[in-house]
Amino acid sequence: MQNKELLDISLVIPLFNEEESLPELVEWIDKVCVGHNFKYDVWLIDDGSTDNSWEVVGQLQKRFDTVKGISFRRNYGKSAALNVGFEHAQGKVVITMDADLQDSPDEIPGLYDMIVKDGFHLVSGWKQKRKDPLSKTIPTKLFNWATRKMSGISLKDFNCGLKAYDKKVVKSIEVYGEMHRYIPVIAKWAGFTKIGEKPVHHQERKYGVTKFGLERFVNGFLDLFSITFLGKFGKRPMHFFGLIGTLMFAIGFAFFLWLGIDKLFIDKTARLLAGRTEFYIALVAMIMGVQMFLAGFLGEMIARNNPQRNVYLIKEKINSGE
Numbered sequence: 001m002q003n004k005e006l007l008d009i010s011l012v013i014p015l016f017n018e019e020e021s022l023p024e025l026v027e028w029i030d031k032v033c034v035g036h037n038f039k040y041d042v043w044l045i046d047d048g049s050t051d052n053s054w055e056v057v058g059q060l061q062k063r064f065d066t067v068k069g070i071s072f073r074r075n076y077g078k079s080a081a082l083n084v085g086f087e088h089a090q091g092k093v094v095i096t097m098d099a100d101l102q103d104s105p106d107e108i109p110g111l112y113d114m115i116v117k118d119g120f121h122l123v124s125g126w127k128q129k130r131k132d133p134l135s136k137t138i139p140t141k142l143f144n145w146a147t148r149k150m151s152g153i154s155l156k157d158f159n160c161g162l163k164a165y166d167k168k169v170v171k172s173i174e175v176y177g178e179m180h181r182y183i184p185v186i187a188k189w190a191g192f193t194k195i196g197e198k199p200v201h202h203q204e205r206k207y208g209v210t211k212f213g214l215e216r217f218v219n220g221f222l223d224l225f226s227i228t229f230l231g232k233f234g235k236r237p238m239h240f241f242g243l244i245g246t247l248m249f250a251i252g253f254a255f256f257l258w259l260g261i262d263k264l265f266i267d268k269t270a271r272l273l274a275g276r277t278e279f280y281i282a283l284v285a286m287i288m289g290v291q292m293f294l295a296g297f298l299g300e301m302i303a304r305n306n307p308q309r310n311v312y313l314i315k316e317k318i319n320s321g322e
Contacts, residue, residue: 241296249289255282
């Protein structure tokens with residue numbers, strides 16, 4: 001068994017129903033890494049495949065002792081697979097790629113050098129010439145534009161599965177939901193600010209079908225708002241909710257004060273307060289203010305406990321060293 005401390009690279013590859021592409025992918029990775037004298041391992045994370053992908057992983061492990069596998073009992077999503085892979089990876093450089101052969105293993109040496117020699121914390125691939133249909137490329141362009149604006153990170157392709165990380169990065173971050181596409185943003189908020197980009201070759205899908213769909217499009221945008229909020233206020237939710245709650249309550253109270261003064265001292269013949277529109281505006285504002293303040297208070301209590309959300313049922317492991 002390889003000494004974990006001596007590994008140059010750990011490759012983390014999530015997969016779902018990719019039985020046809022796995023043999024070619026692993027052979028290609030081995031050819032590149034052996035050709036460059038890298039000490040490496042490959043973590044194939046089976047995200048609840050319904051085909052024979054897990055059986056193929058077992059067969060590959062018998063041919064390549066560098067192959068290690070983890071199989072989920074059900075499909076949790078790419079972020080879950082990456083998070084578990086990051087927990088197990090021990091190489092000083094961790095490289096992720098998709099299992100569908102659209103990411104080229106020939107990019108591994110260049111990505112490795114940018115981390116080790118150039119000192120980047122994270123390097124993201126940039127598919128300059130995408131081989132995907134318009135149904136995937138247009139939403140991706142929209143995601144990239146919105147993420148650049150909200151994160152302040154000048155990457156052209158946040159969603160590229162081909163990325164390289166300093167080991168310290170993957171051991172310091174948590175990925176869940178659809179957050180895998182925003183890992184550069186998560187890394188930045190964790191203090192890893194030296195983020196680079198490398199143009200990479202993108203190939204047409206050779207086997208299977210794309211897993212991209214409308215649900216991932218919607219969830220991705222929701223996660224963008226989540227990661228932006230958590231990055232700024234995750235440790236101090238009261239600063240966000242408390243501020244809005246205080247302002248809302250102050251506005252409502254000011255309305256009530258004005259209504260009271262108007263009724264008592266200015267226009268004593270005015271109709272009852274409950275019959276005036278301003279009364280309901282004030283009432284709603286004060287109620288919303290109290291609710292927002294309580295939301296901030298509850299958020300502070302939850303943030304202090306910091307519960308782990310990444311708990312997944314693992315069916316089986318291969319060559320994991322455990």
